[in-house]
Amino acid sequence: MSAAIEIQSVTKRYGALTVLDDISLTITPGEFVVFLGPSGCGKSTLLRMIAGLEAVDAGEIHLGGRRIDTLAPGQRGVAMVFQSYALYPHMTVAKNMAFGLENIGLEAAEITRRVTEAARVLEIDHLLDRKPAKLSGGQRQRVAIGRxxxxxxxxxxxxxxxxxxxxALRGRTRLELAQLHQRLGATMIxxxxxxxxxxxxxxRIVIMNGRKIEQIGTPMDIYHRPKTRFVAEFVGSPAMSMLPVAAVTAESVEIAGLGRIAAQLPGLSGFDAAxxxxxxxxxxxxxxxxxxxxLPxxxxxxxxxxxxxxxxxxLxxxxxxVVxxxxxxxxxxxxxxxxxxNPAALHLFDAAGRACDGLGG
Amino acid sequence: MAESYRRSSWKNMLFVAPYLTAFVTLLVFPLLWGMWLSLNKVDLFSGAKFVGLKNYARVLADPVFAQAVKNTALFVAVSVPSLVALGLFLALALNKTTRGSAFLRGLFFSSSILSVTIVTLIWRVVFIPGDGLLAVLFEAMGWTPIGFLSTKGWSLFSVGVATVWWCLGLPMMLFLAALQQIPADLYEAAALDNASKWRVLTRVTLPSIRSTIMMVAVIQIVMQFQLFGQAQLMTNGGPAGSSRPIVMYIYETSFVRWEIGMGAAASEILFAIILVAAMVQYWLSTRKEEA
Incomplete structure (x- = not known):
């Protein structure tokens, strides 16, 4: 089962400090969306607001057409995998996975069926009787996903x-998560x-920075058509180099103190190169x-x-x-x-950091 | 190289010597001397005379001692669970970062820093017949007053109430420290798992602090078996010895009747009782953990 998530004008404040400012975002059913951004940009806070672990100060969150930001975390129909896994240390793997199902009064046979099935899919069937302390990091991670x-x-x-x-394990688990998403077809953030x-x-990637969403787009969109200088510099390794601009025409850019280089920048008129x-x-x-x-x-x-x-x-x-x-x-x-x-792949950003090359459009 | 270095380093013992000296003179030596005394007939004027296990036989045959053991066991059986339960309850209620709860924590802990004389004075004011707080209260309600300190049954109960009030601070603080060690994300996971408050308490919180609960119970068993000051000052063991604890029996035997050998024998028996009780408690809780 997968459902759409709609985030409407959500704001989060801690006292006088605003950490998320008027965020709106629609996620379609079955989509895998990644919130990407530097530390402290509010990406985890936004996720925790969807989970119900942080209160929403303004705006609404809907899941599958139902408003959830007013519901208790357990009532929202979402499941979360924590960075630290947050497995219950005194319960076995099977108990960890069954705990949430027991709480909603699901019958024992169905709980057993679901736990066995998930354990089979994640290849942790042989660990069901162990406690988290006896598991490796990767195994705990699987149990958390199983839960x-x-x-x-x-x-x-x-x-x-x-x-x-x-x-090494991160690379492998990444691949497995992608396969899991394909198999389950569930909405994932x-x-x-x-x-x-x-x-x-x-x-789709949602790039966040400084309380705001900088850009939403497919990975290739984000990489090839960054809408802001922040996105351009944040995504890609090595980071994009930034050259100071003295003047711009549709066919060329003058790099300050160096000279002109050819560029394809259609539809630029009255661009302020300052x-x-x-x-x-x-x-x-x-x-x-x-x-x-x-250029030398x-x-x-x-x-x-x-x-x-x-x-x-x-230069x-x-x-x-970087060349x-x-x-x-x-x-x-x-x-x-x-x-x-390459004249077709240059990115021009104005003084405010907005893309103006007709690519980022 | 390593071996020769280790053999040459006897001087390292000098670093331990100051502590070891204090430990041996103040703990090991009295412990062994107490054992030796318990095998002798001793008073303060003539020397010791070896009598073997006779002192033990006399203590165990003494009905006053049997009564003291019964009183103390009853006292421990009621006061220790009360201390653990109340301490846990207060810790759970005050495990918040608000100013109010910080104040209340300090308030509940403050009784622990009082000396036993002050504590018993306060509780005598509560329990004393005629002008005591409870007496006045009973009178106002039109009930028959109870002689809390002079009635069989009630006297030991009153000592227990004062003791729980006095000793509650430490269990509460130990439980609070343990509660604050529980990672917050366990509670977040439980919230997403739809766990009710009761399920969170019994399935997440209590299992996480199980070792602290056991430690508090053992500490309190050891401490409460040594009940003395409160009983002596509030009831003097009365009426008819119904609130006399073991330590008071030891005190009276050794320093009122001056039968020091017999007092030492009673002390060794108390030592054995506490050891066994603490071990049983420890064994019970670890056995449950293994299962």
């Missing part, structure tokens, strides 16, 4: 559930500050052959990743830049080379 599954909720809420796992988790899992920056991802900048001229780039660090090479350095004397080169790059630190840019 959510048996409730057959209308929506699953995940609060940074992978952050306590080691890197996943909070993380890890952009790899967001990019790989999400149908304070504007041009965003360039490493893969959209490249080292030019010796016979072509571009002095390499300070060379990172060889095997399949590709990242060159960190300064002229103006700003930092991607092939895996067989011969560049060395200290060298000055010419770099060129």
């Amino acid at each position: 959510a599954i048996v409730k057959e909720p209308m929506a699953f809420l995940f609060d940074e559930p992978l952050s306590n796992l080691d890197a 996943f909070v993380t500050h890890d952009q790899v988790e967001a990019m790989t899992l999400a149908d 304070g504007a920056v041009l965003g360039v991802r490493a893969e959209d900048a490249h080292v030019l052959p010796a016979d072509q001229s571009g 780039f002095t390499i300070s660090v060379v990172e060889r990743l095997g399949d590709r090479t990242l060159l960190y350095g300064r 002229g004397t103006v700003c930092d830049l 991607e080169d092939t895996g067989r790059s011969t560049a060395v630190a200290g060298q000055t080379v010419s770099v060129g840019f």
